[in-house]
Amino acid sequence: MRKILPETPLSPTAVLDTLQKMSADDIDWRRGRTPLYVFKTSGEVQQTARAAFNMYFDENALGARRAFASIQRMEADIVDIGLSLFNAPAEGAGFVTTGGTESIICAVKAARTASGEGKSERRRNLVVPETAHPAFRKAAELLCLEERRVPVAADYKADPAALADACDDDTIMIVASAPCFPYGVIDPIGEIGDFARSRGLWLHVDACVGGYLAPFARELGRDIPPFDFAVPGVISISADLHKYGYTPKPASTIFYRSADFAKLQRFDYPDCWPSGFYGTATIAGSRPGGAVAGAWATLHSLGHPGYLSATKELLDIVDGYIAGLKAIPGISIVGDPQLANIAFTHSDADMGRVATLLSERGWLSGMLSRPKALHLMMSFVHGIAREDYLRDVRECVAEVLRGSAAKSQEAIY
Numbered sequence: 001m002r003k004i005l006p007e008t009p010l011s012p013t014a015v016l017d018t019l020q021k022m023s024a025d026d027i028d029w030r031r032g033r034t035p036l037y038v039f040k041t042s043g044e045v046q047q048t049a050r051a052a053f054n055m056y057f058d059e060n061a062l063g064a065r066r067a068f069a070s071i072q073r074m075e076a077d078i079v080d081i082g083l084s085l086f087n088a089p090a091e092g093a094g095f096v097t098t099g100g101t102e103s104i105i106c107a108v109k110a111a112r113t114a115s116g117e118g119k120s121e122r123r124r125n126l127v128v129p130e131t132a133h134p135a136f137r138k139a140a141e142l143l144c145l146e147e148r149r150v151p152v153a154a155d156y157k158a159d160p161a162a163l164a165d166a167c168d169d170d171t172i173m174i175v176a177s178a179p180c181f182p183y184g185v186i187d188p189i190g191e192i193g194d195f196a197r198s199r200g201l202w203l204h205v206d207a208c209v210g211g212y213l214a215p216f217a218r219e220l221g222r223d224i225p226p227f228d229f230a231v232p233g234v235i236s237i238s239a240d241l242h243k244y245g246y247t248p249k250p251a252s253t254i255f256y257r258s259a260d261f262a263k264l265q266r267f268d269y270p271d272c273w274p275s276g277f278y279g280t281a282t283i284a285g286s287r288p289g290g291a292v293a294g295a296w297a298t299l300h301s302l303g304h305p306g307y308l309s310a311t312k313e314l315l316d317i318v319d320g321y322i323a324g325l326k327a328i329p330g331i332s333i334v335g336d337p338q339l340a341n342i343a344f345t346h347s348d349a350d351m352g353r354v355a356t357l358l359s360e361r362g363w364l365s366g367m368l369s370r371p372k373a374l375h376l377m378m379s380f381v382h383g384i385a386r387e388d389y390l391r392d393v394r395e396c397v398a399e400v401l402r403g404s405a406a407k408s409q410e411a412i413y
C-alpha cells in the first residue's frame with residue numbers, strides 16, 4: 001500500500017529510533033566496508049563542521065546576495081582558497097556548487113555559451129577520454145551536445161593525439177582528468193593544454209576527486225604533474241569539496257581562468273516573470289546554507305597543516321593497501337594510480353565472483369569493467385579495515401580459484 005502522511009505524528013524519540021533501526025541494513029561504512037560514497041576526517045574537525053552545518057541549518061544559500069551576507073562571504077573565501085591552491089591568475093573566479101556533477105554541467109554550459117549560440121547549424125561536441133566521469137555525458141544530453149569518448153593509452157591516461165583527432169570545427173570543449181575516477185591516473189594535461197591552446201579550444205580539467213588532494217600530495221614529494229591553471233591552456237577546473245576536501249555534502253567548486261569565462265555559466269532572467277529579475281550563478285536554485293558553512297568550517301579547521309597531514313595519513317593507508325594486495329599471489333594493481341583511487345585484478349580469478357563472495361562478508365565492492373577488477377576510492381575509514389579486508393580478499397580469491405559457483409557481479413558505480 002502506498003504510504004500516506006501519518007495521522008498520529010511520531011515523537012522525536014520515535015523518529016530517531018526508527019531511523020536508527022532502518023540504518024541497520026545499511027553498509028557498515030564506519031568500519032570501512034564501502035569503497036566509495038563516504039569520506040571522513042578526524043573527530044574534532046568533523047564535529048566542528050557538523051556544528052557549523054547545523055548553525056546554518058535553516059539558511060538558504062540562494063539568498064546569499066540579498067539576505068545572508070555571511071554566506072556570501074564564506075563562499076568568497078572558499079573560492080579564493082581554491083583559486084590559490086590551483087595557481088589561478090589574479091583574474092580567476094569561481095563558484096561553490098552542490099557537487100561534481102553540477103560543477104561539470106556549469107563548465108560545459110559556460111563553454112557552450114562561449115562557443116556562441118547558433119555559431120554552427122551543426123551539433124556541437126565535447127571530446128573526452130573514455131575515463132572521464134559520466135557527468136560529461138549528462139551535461140551533453142542536457143545541453144544538446146554530442147559527447148565523443150576517445151580510447152585512452154596503454155597506461156590508462158588520455159591519449160593527446162587521439163583527443164586531437166576527435167576534435168573538429170564543432171568541438172567546444174576537451175576534457176582531462178586529475179585523476180580519472182576508474183584508474184586514478186592523471187592525464188597528460190600539459191600536452192593536452194598545448195594542443196588546446198594551439199586550436200583555441202576550451203580545456204576543462206576534472207579534478208573532482210583529486211583537486212583537494214593533489215596539491216598536498218605534491219608538497220609531500222609525490223610526483224604530481226602540472227594539472228591546474230599553471231598549465232596555460234586550462235580554462236576551467238572542477239574540484240569536489242565533499243570528497244578529499246572532507247567537507248559535508250553537498251559541496252563542490254568550479255573555477256575559471258578569468259571572471260569573463262566564469263560569468264558565462266550564469267543564468268540571468270531579467271524580465272518575463274512577475275517577480276522580476278531572477279539570476280543564479282549555478283544550476284540549483286535553493287541551496288543548503290549548512291553545506292557552505294560546513295565547507296568553510298572544514299577548510300579553516302584543517303588549514304594547510306591539517307590537509308598536509310590528512311593527505312600523508314591517507315596516502316600511507318593507500319600504500320599499505322597496495323603493498324598488502326600485491327603480496328597476494330596473482331593479484332596486480334591496474335595501471336599506476338597516483339592518488340587514492342586504486343583498482344586491482346587477478347591473473348586467474350574472476351573478480352566478479354570475488355566481489356560477490358566479499359559482499360557475503362559485508363564488503364561492498366567498487367568494480368571496473370575493463371579490465372574486470374575491484375576498485376577502491378580510499379578514505380580514512382579504510383585504515384582500520386586493512387587487515388580484515390586483505391584477509392577476506394585472499395580467502396575469497398582462493399575460494400574462486402577452487403571453483404566457487406558464486407555469481408559473477410558486473411561493474412556498477
Ligand SMILES: *Cc1c(COP(=O)(O)O)cnc(C)c1O
Binds near residue numbers: 133206
Ligand atoms: C565524483 C566525481 C565526479 C562527480 O561528482 P559528484 O559530486 O558525485 O556529482 C566527477 N568527476 C570525478 C572524477 C569524480 O570522481
